[in-house]
Amino acid sequence: MIRQLINGASEAPLSILDRGLHYGDGLFETMLVANSKIIHLVDHLYRLRDGCRRLNISTPSSETLVSECALLLGDVKEGVIKIIVTRGDATRGYRYADNQVANRILILYPPVHYAEQNWRCGITLRVCQTRLGSNRQLAGIKHLNRLEQVMARAEWNDDDIAEGIMLDAAGNVIEATMSNVFMVENEQLMTPDLSECGVAGIMRKNVIDSAQTLQIPLKIENIPLQRLVCADEVFICNSIIGIWPVIAIAKQGFELGPITSKLMNLLKVLPSA
Amino acid sequence: MIRQLINGASEAPLSILDRGLHYGDGLFETMLVANSKIIHLVDHLYRLRDGCRRLNISTPSSETLVSECALLLGDVKEGVIKIIVTRGDATRGYRYADNQVANRILILYPPVHYAEQNWRCGITLRVCQTRLGSNRQLAGIKHLNRLEQVMARAEWNDDDIAEGIMLDAAGNVIEATMSNVFMVENEQLMTPDLSECGVAGIMRKNVIDSAQTLQIPLKIENIPLQRLVCADEVFICNSIIGIWPVIAIAKQGFELGPITSKLMNLLKVLPSA
Numbered sequence: 001m002i003r004q005l006i007n008g009a010s011e012a013p014l015s016i017l018d019r020g021l022h023y024g025d026g027l028f029e030t031m032l033v034a035n036s037k038i039i040h041l042v043d044h045l046y047r048l049r050d051g052c053r054r055l056n057i058s059t060p061s062s063e064t065l066v067s068e069c070a071l072l073l074g075d076v077k078e079g080v081i082k083i084i085v086t087r088g089d090a091t092r093g094y095r096y097a098d099n100q101v102a103n104r105i106l107i108l109y110p111p112v113h114y115a116e117q118n119w120r121c122g123i124t125l126r127v128c129q130t131r132l133g134s135n136r137q138l139a140g141i142k143h144l145n146r147l148e149q150v151m152a153r154a155e156w157n158d159d160d161i162a163e164g165i166m167l168d169a170a171g172n173v174i175e176a177t178m179s180n181v182f183m184v185e186n187e188q189l190m191t192p193d194l195s196e197c198g199v200a201g202i203m204r205k206n207v208i209d210s211a212q213t214l215q216i217p218l219k220i221e222n223i224p225l226q227r228l229v230c231a232d233e234v235f236i237c238n239s240i241i242g243i244w245p246v247i248a249i250a251k252q253g254f255e256l257g258p259i260t261s262k263l264m265n266l267l268k269v270l271p272s273a
Numbered sequence: 274m275i276r277q278l279i280n281g282a283s284e285a286p287l288s289i290l291d292r293g294l295h296y297g298d299g300l301f302e303t304m305l306v307a308n309s310k311i312i313h314l315v316d317h318l319y320r321l322r323d324g325c326r327r328l329n330i331s332t333p334s335s336e337t338l339v340s341e342c343a344l345l346l347g348d349v350k351e352g353v354i355k356i357i358v359t360r361g362d363a364t365r366g367y368r369y370a371d372n373q374v375a376n377r378i379l380i381l382y383p384p385v386h387y388a389e390q391n392w393r394c395g396i397t398l399r400v401c402q403t404r405l406g407s408n409r410q411l412a413g414i415k416h417l418n419r420l421e422q423v424m425a426r427a428e429w430n431d432d433d434i435a436e437g438i439m440l441d442a443a444g445n446v447i448e449a450t451m452s453n454v455f456m457v458e459n460e461q462l463m464t465p466d467l468s469e470c471g472v473a474g475i476m477r478k479n480v481i482d483s484a485q486t487l488q489i490p491l492k493i494e495n496i497p498l499q500r501l502v503c504a505d506e507v508f509i510c511n512s513i514i515g516i517w518p519v520i521a522i523a524k525q526g527f528e529l530g531p532i533t534s535k536l537m538n539l540l541k542v543l544p545s546a
Contacts (some may be wrong), residue, residue: 014287014288015287016378016380017275019423020294021357022301022417023422023423028295055420084295086294092355093426094419094423105289107289116366128539131408133470134406134407135405135421138421138424144294144296144420145296145419147411149296149415151328153366153368154368169407173276178367179388237430238507247509
């Protein structure tokens with residue numbers, strides 16, 4: 001069952017003039033609910049506020065969002081909450097008014113059940129044909145313009161492939177369709193630079209913080225596909241799955257290595273037995 | 274007053290799970306209604322079908338769309354109809370089902386009243402800072418991922434500036450925020466190549482066809498900004514405004530020239546006195 005709240009009301013309709021629908025003019029957060037707790041809630045609210053600031057969208061107050069999340073959740077213990085914040089309703093045309101009030105759309109989904117072996121044994125990735133366009137102004141933001149991800153995810157139907165890597169026009173690895181990518185090379189952790197495209201994920205941030213805690217050296221830079229394929233370890237991460245080790249990219253195999261395991265342990269991402 | 278039809282029903286709510294809202298996973302057409310007639314209706318329906326094909330969205334039948342437009346219009350004689358077609362409702366995640374049925378969202382807006390001098394005397398353009406990201410797979414399609422246009426249109430509030438030119442990362446002119454761009458150089462008509470980014474407008478197509486009728490030579494190629502600024506004539510076009518001559522870009526002035534006038538006459542874009 002799916003529950004919803006639009007601007008705080010459970011029965012309110014979505015305006016047909018919402019700029020999220022017309023232009024993808026908004027942002028979203030996808031948050032894991034486990035044991036009645038919204039995981040990394042503060043990080044998500046902080047990123048949402050940052051995205052609103054960058055797109056000049058009026059920021060709903062964190063207090064409002066937190067209390068609406070609680071109302072939406074009720075006594076539900078497990079699930080996924082998606083918050084969509086759009087710039088608000090539109091007249092015709094791209095121009096927006098200075099005093100535009102954002103719309104808040106909250107949706108509670110049932111829990112997602114992935115195979116436990118994704119965490120324990122690792123997953124297989126493919127490399128998507130669909131490339132990510134570069135735009136420094138929008139890079140890193142979790143905005144609603146996601147056609148590239150939709151097109152990339154439509155490239156395969158094989159359930160044995162869990163995720164697809166996306167490259168920029170120059171052939172650098174940026175992310176996967178719904179997750180960020182990390183690799184280990186000579187005991188150094190690396191993740192792509194996202195200053196031209198890609199989404200700066202909350203779990204990515206947590207992995208970066210954890211690397212510091214574990215004193216694992218980290219580099220954020222451009223990673224050509226060939227370098228990723230030659231890595232010692234590869235893993236992907238997002239807020240819902242935590243971390244999945246990668247054991248194959250196309251035909252290249254990888255071990256589930258020690259640095260990936262350390263980060264998985266620190267971040268407690270293994271599903272409980 | 275604004276009228277609406279969602280999948281043929283005037284009172285139907287928009288699903289909160291619509292993929293247009295979640296990902297901008299859809300297309301739109303904006304059509305001028307004049308004297309109870311939808312201008313260039315067939316061109317719009319053809320482009321919509323082509324866009325659906327490229328994004329693998331199930332195409333609503335033209336008969337359905339035409340009859341829904343008529344129902345929406347009723348006895349209204351002037352206005353703007355926007356058709357939004359989205360891939361349909363979503364479960365969570367970018368993946369879509371093979372049998373997904375598209376949602377049709379039709380909106381009738383009141384007529385837009387621009388100053389008559391925009392046609393008769395020409396307009397001033399600015400050059401936007403916001404660049405267009407390149408993606409061959411999405412280029413030309415009038416899809417719902419329009420954050421770049423929103424950001425570009427937010428760069429100015431001066432009502433004396435009618436439109437803003439948008440460049441790609443390499444500095445080539447691609448389009449303006451809501452219109453396509455043409456220039457004349459040595460009696461040759463030129464318009465940017467849109468195979469990497471930009472929207473292939475219906476009025477652009479009509480101008481290209483008209484150039485052929487008038488035996489005006491036409492080139493479609495990359496146009497660096499500096500070349501546009503040195504042009505003999507510049508104009509912009511879209512389905513709602515028809516053609517507006519450009520008399521200034523930033524500080525560079527232009528004459529309202531003979532080729533622009535010829536095309537405006539053939540396409541009958543001047544507002545009736």
